[in-house]
Amino acid sequence: MLTTRDFNTFNFIDFVRQNPEKHDRFELEIEQGKAIFHDVGIVEFVPNQVSDQFVCLSCGVHGNETAPMEIISDIVRDILVGSQALKVNLLILLGNPKAMLQQERFLEFNLNRMFNHHWKSYLEADANCYEALRAKRLEEAVKDFFDKSPADSRRYHYDLHTAIRASKHQRFAIYPYLDGREHKVEQLAFMQDCGVNTVLLYHKASSTFSYHTSHHFKADAFTVELGKVKPFGQNNREDFKQAESCMRQLVASNYHFNNDRDVDDLNLFAVKKELLRVSDDSHLNVDDDLANFTEFEQGFELLSDPEEPYTVESDGEAIVFPNNKVPIGQRMALLVEPVSLG
Ligand SMILES: O=C(O)CCC(=O)N[C@@H](CCC(=O)O)C(=O)O
Ligand SMILES: [Zn+2]
Numbered sequence: 001m002l003t004t005r006d007f008n009t010f011n012f013i014d015f016v017r018q019n020p021e022k023h024d025r026f027e028l029e030i031e032q033g034k035a036i037f038h039d040v041g042i043v044e045f046v047p048n049q050v051s052d053q054f055v056c057l058s059c060g061v062h063g064n065e066t067a068p069m070e071i072i073s074d075i076v077r078d079i080l081v082g083s084q085a086l087k088v089n090l091l092i093l094l095g096n097p098k099a100m101l102q103q104e105r106f107l108e109f110n111l112n113r114m115f116n117h118h119w120k121s122y123l124e125a126d127a128n129c130y131e132a133l134r135a136k137r138l139e140e141a142v143k144d145f146f147d148k149s150p151a152d153s154r155r156y157h158y159d160l161h162t163a164i165r166a167s168k169h170q171r172f173a174i175y176p177y178l179d180g181r182e183h184k185v186e187q188l189a190f191m192q193d194c195g196v197n198t199v200l201l202y203h204k205a206s207s208t209f210s211y212h213t214s215h216h217f218k219a220d221a222f223t224v225e226l227g228k229v230k231p232f233g234q235n236n237r238e239d240f241k242q243a244e245s246c247m248r249q250l251v252a253s254n255y256h257f258n259n260d261r262d263v264d265d266l267n268l269f270a271v272k273k274e275l276l277r278v279s280d281d282s283h284l285n286v287d288d289d290l291a292n293f294t295e296f297e298q299g300f301e302l303l304s305d306p307e308e309p310y311t312v313e314s315d316g317e318a319i320v321f322p323n324n325k326v327p328i329g330q331r332m333a334l335l336v337e338p339v340s341l342g
Helices: 004-009 012-018 066-081 097-102 119-125 130-146 184-194 211-219 238-249
Strands: 025-031 033-039 044-046 053-058 089-094 152-165 173-174 196-200 221-226 267-276 299-305 318-320 331-338
Touching: 004 025, 004 066, 004 331, 012 089, 012 097, 012 331, 033 130, 044 130, 044 267, 053 066, 053 130, 053 238, 066 089, 066 152, 066 221, 066 238, 089 130, 097 130, 119 130, 130 211, 152 211, 152 238, 173 184, 184 221, 184 238, 211 221, 299 331
Parallel strands: 053 089, 053 152, 152 221, 173 196, 196 267
Antiparallel strands: 025 033, 033 044, 044 089, 173 221, 267 331, 318 331
């Protein structure tokens, strides 16, 4: 149990490390409101003054993506201490505690392919599947949180990640499919302010966390890739300064979303095609360390497969998230092309 004395030295990552399985729910009165420790890696902050903003910040959905966890841990400590203003309803999530303990992307299955209720089929196959149980728990947590938000309130979810490999665009975000709703200039401008100069517009429903909250709660949601995967303690926090500062402004209700902003400098891409593993023989003909957004020339056989190979159709098609180590049926890469806002 925590006491006020511990706040200055509180480290959210260590706290999760010490209680990776389960802990009882407990509440703390803090100067700025209330902190509710619902479960492992699930903390809600309720500000003293009623707010119509409901912000969810998640990190560690992949256990080896350490920089966002370090940032969120510092924000949690500073709210507890009182040096970070708390003016919004805030839900903090550390996605995959057990994978975090091992600094692995996941234990058995990719947690970020289990949202939008996809965990159900994994639980049917194995009732103890850790990642499926965790996806279910995280879905409950965001539901309980956003269900408290009145219809006319603002809901946000930024799911913070780092990518496996380098990227031609150092920071980029995925704007999940909006089921026909319009992309918001204010959100793209927020990404720009976070130091994210590239946004990928997703083309269909998916099983990611950001699509889940966007779809079910109409949250303004993004998966944000803030840099490259590194072990704990080896992240250069300067590289993440802009994003951290924007998240802190959001929590303090000091960030002003503006739909009149100019986002012409942003690189926008749309998904042209998802390359799926269709058989054991599916193989991407790229180096493991190929940078995200690398472009290819027409005619290059990018994906070899006896049944469904893929040859680049036009110059300039670029690849994002290439991964030869995914199970059959999952995406091996995204093929993207530049677009402008319609
Ligand atoms: O670097 C990689 O190959 C993967 C980085 C990562 O974890 N990306 C997310 C993107 C989620 C989305 O499409 O919104 C993921 O693959 O889960
Ligand atoms: Zn990730």
